[in-house]
Amino acid sequence: METKIYNVEEVAKMLRCGKTSIYELIRQNKLRCVRVGRKILIPEMFINEFINNGGAKIC
Structure with missing residues (x-):
């Protein structure tokens, strides 16, 4: 199984x-x-974890 890794710009x-x-x-x-x-x-x-925990209102 391959783990995808992103930089800050890609995540944004x-x-x-x-x-x-x-x-x-x-x-x-x-x-x-x-x-x-x-x-x-x-x-x-980590991105999936963030989304599954409800994300944040900062965006």
Whole structure:
């Protein structure tokens, strides 16, 4: 099984939000991520978890 991993810009497009909103969700621990150096990566399962938990009103 292959896990899809997205960057902040791709997730923003998927959720129809701005990149700043995604960074804020990550900062508030509402959207989990993986950090590799300075790069922020978001596996598909974290996006699904965020949506299944009701998302957020920030977008």
